Amino acid sequence: MFDYGHFRFESKQALFDKAITFWNPDKTKFWQKAGIDLVIDRREGYCLHDMSGRRLIDLHLNGGTYNLGHRHPELVETLKGALDYFDIGNHWFPSVARAALAESLIKVSPGMKYAVFAPGGAEAVDIAIKSARYATKRRKIVSIIKGYHGHSGLSVATGDDRFTKIFLSDQPETFIQVPFNDIAAMETALKGNDCAALIMETIPATYGFPIPKDGYLNACKALCEKYGAMYIADEVQTGLMRTGAMWGWQAYGVQPDIMVTAKGLSGGLYPISACLVNEKTGEWLNEDGAAHISTSGGAELGCIVGHKVIEMLLRKETIANVDMVTEFFREGMKEMMERHGDIFTGVRQKGVILGLEFNHPEGAVSVSRALYEHGVWAIFSSLDKRVLQWKPGVLLTARLCQEILDRFDAAMPRARELLRSADKVN
Amino acid sequence: MSEALLKVPDAALEQARMMLDRARWGATRFQKLDSATTQRIVNAVAAAAHGKAQHYAEWAVRETGMGVVAHKRMKNEACSKGLAETYSGENFVSPRIDEAKKIVELPRPAGVIFALIPVTNPVATVYFKTLLALMTRNAIILSPHPGAKACCADAARMLADAAKAAGAPDGVIQVLEEPNIPLIEKLIADERIDLIVATGGPSVVKAAYRSGNPAYGVGPGNAPVLVDDTADIKLAAKRIVTSKAFDNSILCTNESAALAFTSIAESLLAAMKAEGAHICTAEETQKLRQLLFTENGFNVGMIGRDGSVIAKEAGFAAPDARILVTPVDLVQPEEKLVREKLCPVLAFARVSNIDQAISAARSMMRNSGAGHSAAIHSRNETNIMAFAAALPALRMAVNAGCSLGASGYETNLGPSMTIGTGFAGGSSLSENLTPQHLMQYSRIAYNKDASETFGRFAGLDPLNLPKAARPAASLVVSNPETDELRRELRKIILEELNAVLAA
Numbered sequence: 041m042f043d044y045g046h047f048r049f050e051s052k053q054a055l056f057d058k059a060i061t062f063w064n065p066d067k068t069k070f071w072q073k074a075g076i077d078l079v080i081d082r083r084e085g086y087c088l089h090d091m092s093g094r095r096l097i098d099l100h101l102n103g104g105t106y107n108l109g110h111r112h113p114e115l116v117e118t119l120k121g122a123l124d125y126f127d128i129g130n131h132w133f134p135s136v137a138r139a140a141l142a143e144s145l146i147k148v149s150p151g152m153k154y155a156v157f158a159p160g161g162a163e164a165v166d167i168a169i170k171s172a173r174y175a176t177k178r179r180k181i182v183s184i185i186k187g188y189h190g191h192s193g194l195s196v197a198t199g200d201d202r203f204t205k206i207f208l209s210d211q212p213e214t215f216i217q218v219p220f221n222d223i224a225a226m227e228t229a230l231k232g233n234d235c236a237a238l239i240m241e242t243i244p245a246t247y248g249f250p251i252p253k254d255g256y257l258n259a260c261k262a263l264c265e266k267y268g269a270m271y272i273a274d275e276v277q278t279g280l281m282r283t284g285a286m287w288g289w290q291a292y293g294v295q296p297d298i299m300v301t302a303k304g305l306s307g308g309l310y311p312i313s314a315c316l317v318n319e320k321t322g323e324w325l326n327e328d329g330a331a332h333i334s335t336s337g338g339a340e341l342g343c344i345v346g347h348k349v350i351e352m353l354l355r356k357e358t359i360a361n362v363d364m365v366t367e368f369f370r371e372g373m374k375e376m377m378e379r380h381g382d383i384f385t386g387v388r389q390k391g392v393i394l395g396l397e398f399n400h401p402e403g404a405v406s407v408s409r410a411l412y413e414h415g416v417w418a419i420f421s422s423l424d425k426r427v428l429q430w431k432p433g434v435l436l437t438a439r440l441c442q443e444i445l446d447r448f449d450a451a452m453p454r455a456r457e458l459l460r461s462a463d464k465v466n
Numbered sequence: 467m468s469e470a471l472l473k474v475p476d477a478a479l480e481q482a483r484m485m486l487d488r489a490r491w492g493a494t495r496f497q498k499l500d501s502a503t504t505q506r507i508v509n510a511v512a513a514a515a516h517g518k519a520q521h522y523a524e525w526a527v528r529e530t531g532m533g534v535v536a537h538k539r540m541k542n543e544a545c546s547k548g549l550a551e552t553y554s555g556e557n558f559v560s561p562r563i564d565e566a567k568k569i570v571e572l573p574r575p576a577g578v579i580f581a582l583i584p585v586t587n588p589v590a591t592v593y594f595k596t597l598l599a600l601m602t603r604n605a606i607i608l609s610p611h612p613g614a615k616a617c618c619a620d621a622a623r624m625l626a627d628a629a630k631a632a633g634a635p636d637g638v639i640q641v642l643e644e645p646n647i648p649l650i651e652k653l654i655a656d657e658r659i660d661l662i663v664a665t666g667g668p669s670v671v672k673a674a675y676r677s678g679n680p681a682y683g684v685g686p687g688n689a690p691v692l693v694d695d696t697a698d699i700k701l702a703a704k705r706i707v708t709s710k711a712f713d714n715s716i717l718c719t720n721e722s723a724a725l726a727f728t729s730i731a732e733s734l735l736a737a738m739k740a741e742g743a744h745i746c747t748a749e750e751t752q753k754l755r756q757l758l759f760t761e762n763g764f765n766v767g768m769i770g771r772d773g774s775v776i777a778k779e780a781g782f783a784a785p786d787a788r789i790l791v792t793p794v795d796l797v798q799p800e801e802k803l804v805r806e807k808l809c810p811v812l813a814f815a816r817v818s819n820i821d822q823a824i825s826a827a828r829s830m831m832r833n834s835g836a837g838h839s840a841a842i843h844s845r846n847e848t849n850i851m852a853f854a855a856a857l858p859a860l861r862m863a864v865n866a867g868c869s870l871g872a873s874g875y876e877t878n879l880g881p882s883m884t885i886g887t888g889f890a891g892g893s894s895l896s897e898n899l900t901p902q903h904l905m906q907y908s909r910i911a912y913n914k915d916a917s918e919t920f921g922r923f924a925g926l927d928p929l930n931l932p933k934a935a936r937p938a939a940s941l942v943v944s945n946p947e948t949d950e951l952r953r954e955l956r957k958i959i960l961e962e963l964n965a966v967l968a969a
C-alpha cells in the first residue's frame with residue numbers, strides 16, 4: 041500500500057493501470073517495453089527512488105532541471121520561506137521578486153537588457169521568436185534539423201516533424217531547417233535577407249550533444265549579422281554553468297541578441313523561465329509592455345527560487361565543483377572507453393554536458409537499460425539513439441562520481457548482452 | 467538593517483557546506499600525487515609562508531592586540547620553513563615494507579580536515595596545520611577565531627595560491643571567511659568531515675569532541691617549572707624569563723608558576739631580575755591578582771599584553787619589565803595566580819625539597835593543565851624522573867624554556883602548535899601534533915607461517931601499478947553458424963547432466 045495522504049495506490053501495478061486509463065497510455069507502455077519500469081517516488085540530491093524503493097543516481101536531470109540536485113535543501117528552505125509571504129503574484133504589476141530576478145539575470149548576461157518571464161522553456165522560446173520578429177519585421181525562423189526548442193505554438197514549429205505533423209502544426213514556409221555544423225547550408229537559408237532569426241541550441245541536446253565545430257557558432261552569428269537576422273541562443277540545457285560558464289554562448293564566445301533559459305532556473309521546484317532580450321529586440325517593452333502576457337509567467341515564487349539558483353551558481357565552490365566533475369568524467373570516460381572500446385566508442389563533452397557514443401544504431405537504448413539495472417538513470421538521445429545523454433549535476437560530489445563510474449563499469453557486460461540480443465531480434 | 471520579511475536559508479552555512487565538497491575533491495585528487503610532487507608543494511608553500519612571516523606577525527598583533535611581533539615572526543618562520551626542514555627526510559606518501567613481519571603499509575590520508583585556529587597564535591597555527599595537512603596529502607578547511615579572521619583568511623589565501631601554483635589540486639586549502647560559533651558548531655557535525663583538529667579554548671575543544679566526528683582537541687595548559695639545587699641558576703633564570711616573555715606568554719606551554727628550592731630561591735630571583743624580570747611586592751601582587759582574575763574568570767583583555775602595560779593597568783609602574791614575577795605563599799587552586807595565565811605574569815613559590823615540589827605542582831595542575839606541560843631545571847636525574855613521573859603532564863622540558871621546549875622547537879619533541887593533553891586532559895592525542903597524526907595506514911598482512919613467503923613489493927608504486935592485462939572484451943556479433951553450434955553443445959551438455967542426475 042502506498043499512502044500519500046491525498047491518494048492511495050495498492051501497488052506499483054495499480055499506478056500503471058491508472059496511468060494507462062487516465063493519463064497517457066502510450067508513454068506508460070513505451071517505458072515498460074523498454075525495460076524501464078520507473079515510477080519516481082522519493083528523491084533527494086542526485087538520487088531518485090523508484091516506487092519499489094530502488095535507488096537510482098540521476099544523470100538525466102530532466103535536461104538540467106535538477107542541475108543543483110533534487111530538492112536541494114537550500115532551495116527547499118527558500119521556497120518554504122517564500123510561501124509564507126508570496127504567491128504567484130499578479131503579472132500586471134511591477135513586483136519585487138520579478139525585478140530582483142530580472143536584475144540578477146541581466147547582471148550575469150552581458151549584452152542583454154530586459155528579462156521577460158514565462159513558466160517553461162517553450163513559452164520563453166515563443167517570446168524570443170516574437171521579439172525577433174518585432175525587431176526585424178520579418179517572419180521566417182531558421183533552426184537546426186533535430187534541434188529541439190519545446191512544444192508550444194511557435195517553438196514546436198522549429199522542431200522535428202514528429203511533433204508537428206500529428207497536430208497539423210508544421211509551418212514549412214516560415215520555419216526553415218538546416219543541418220547542424222553546415223555553414224554553407226546556413227548561408228543559403230539566411231541570404232534571402234528575409235529571416236527574423238536563427239534559433240540555436242548552443243549544443244543540441246535532444247540530438248545527443250553533437251559539439252559545434254570550431255568557429256561554427258561564430259560563423260552563424262556573423263551570417264546573422266550579415267543578413268539582418270537575430271541570433272537566439274537556446275540555453276535551456278546548456279545554461280546555468282553546465283558548460284563551465286554561466287551560459288554556453290559565453291563558453292563559445294558568441295554574443296546572442298536574445299537568449300532563453302528555463303529548466304534549472306526553477307531549481308526543479310517552481311516552474312520559471314526567462315527570455316532575455318537586448319536593447320533592439322526588447323524595444324517592444326517600451327512600446328507596449330502588455331503585448332505579451334502570461335498569468336503564471338514570472339510567478340513570484342518561481343522568481344525567488346530562480347534568484348537563489350543564480351546566487352548558488354555564482355559561488356566559487358560551485359564553479360570549482362563544475363570543473364572537478366568535468367575533469368572527473370573526462371578522465372573517467374577515457375578509462376571506460378579503454379576498457380569497453382568494443383561497444384563504447386566516443387565521448388562528446390563540454391563541461392558537464394556529455395554525449396556517450398556507442399557503435400550500434402540503438403546502442404544507447406541498451407546501455408540506458410543496463411545502467412538502469414545497475415542503479416543509474418541516464419537517457420538516450422531520442423533523435424540519435426546511438427548517443428547516451430550523460431548529464432551530471434554541477435554539485436555532484438567526488439564520492440558519488442566515483443560510484444557512478446564504478447556502476448558504469450559494472451553495467452557494461454550487461455550492455456553487451458543486451459546489444460547481442462537486440463541484434464538477434466533485428 | 468531591519469529584520470528580513472522572508473525567512474531565508476543560512477547562506478553562509480550552505481556555502482560552508484559546499485566547501486566540504488570542494489575539499490573532498492581536493493583530497494581525492496591529492497591522494498593521487500606522488501611523494502616528489504607532494505614535497506614540491508610543501509616546499510613551495512613553506513617558502514611562500516616564510517616570505518610573509520614578518521607581514522603576518524605584524525598583522526596578527528595589530529588585529530588581536532596580543533603578543534610580540536618579533537616572536538610571532540619567529541613562530542611563523544618555525545612553522546613554515548622550519549617545519550619543512552624538520553620533516554624533509556620523512557615520507558608520508560610511499561608504502562612502508564616490513565620484511566620481518568611480512569606486512570606492507572599503504573598510507574591513507576585522513577581526507578578532509580577541519581582545523582580550528584586560536585586567536586592567540588593565529589597565523590602560526592594556520593601555517594602549521596596547513597603544512598602538516600599538505601605533507602600528508604589532506605585537504606584542510608581553516609576556521610579562524612573571529613578575533614583573528616582577517617589575518618588568517620589572508621594568510622590562508624596566500625598559502626592556497628602558492629599550493630595551486632606548485633601543482634596542488636583545487637580546494638586543498640580553504641578558509642571560512644566569516645566564522646562564528648553557531649556556524650562552526652553546525653559545520654563540525656557534518657559527516658563530510660574526516661577529522662577535526664581543534665586548538666583553542668575548552669568550549670571549542672568540547673564542541674569538537676561532541677560533534678560525532680573523529681577529533682583531536684587539546685586541553686588548556688598550566689605549566690609548573692621547578693628549579694632545584696643542582697640547576698645552573700643563571701641559565702635557568704635566563705631561560706625562564708625568555709620563555710615567559712616569548713610572545714608575551716601566549717603559547718599554552720608557557721610557564722605558569724616557578725617552584726624554587728628554598729636554598730636557591732633568592733639567587734634565582736636575583737638572576738631573574740638581572741634578566742629583566744620585575745619582582746612584585748606583596749601589594750603589587752595583590753593588584754595583579756585583582757586585575758587578572760575577574761568575577762567572570764580570566765581577564766582576556768590582558769592576554770598576550772606587555773608586562774609594562776599589565777603593570778600599568780594594575781596600577782603600578784614596571785616600565786621595562788619583560789615579565790612580572792608574583793611571589794605567592796600558597797600553591798593550591800584557590801590561589802588564582804597559580805592558574806593558567808596567557809600573559810607574562812609568573813607566580814613564584816619556594817619548596818623545600820622534591821617531595822614538596824611535587825605536591826605543589828600537582829596541586830596547581832589539579833583544576834587546570836592536566837595532560838599538558840611542565841619544565842624542570844636540574845642536573846639530578848632522580849629529581850627529573852620523580853617530577854615527571856608524579857605530575858599529570860605528558861611532556862616535561864628539561865633545562866629549556868617551557869614555551870618553546872614543550873612545543874618541540876627547543877627540544878626534539880615534534881615542533882607543534884597543537885599540544886596533545888591525552889586522556890588526563892580530555893584528549894585522544896597525547897603527543898605534540900605531527901604529520902603522522904593526520905594519516906593512517908592500510909595493511910597488507912601475509913600468513914605468518916614460514917611456508918608462505920613474503921612477496922617482493924619494493925619498487926611497486928600503488929599510484930602507478932603496471933596495468934593488469936585485460937582480456938579483450940568484445941561484442942560477439944551473432945553468427946548463425948556458431949549460434950547453431952552453441953545450441954547443439956548446450957543440448958548435449960544438458961542431456962549428459964540429466965543422465966548424471968538420474969543415475
Ligand SMILES: Cc1ncc(COP(=O)(O)O)c(C=O)c1O
Nearest residue numbers: 160161162188189190241276277
Ligand atoms: C534545448 C531546449 N529548449 C527548450 C525546451 C523546452 O522546455 P520546456 O519543456 O520547459 O517547455 C527544452 C526541453 O527539453 C530543451 O531541451
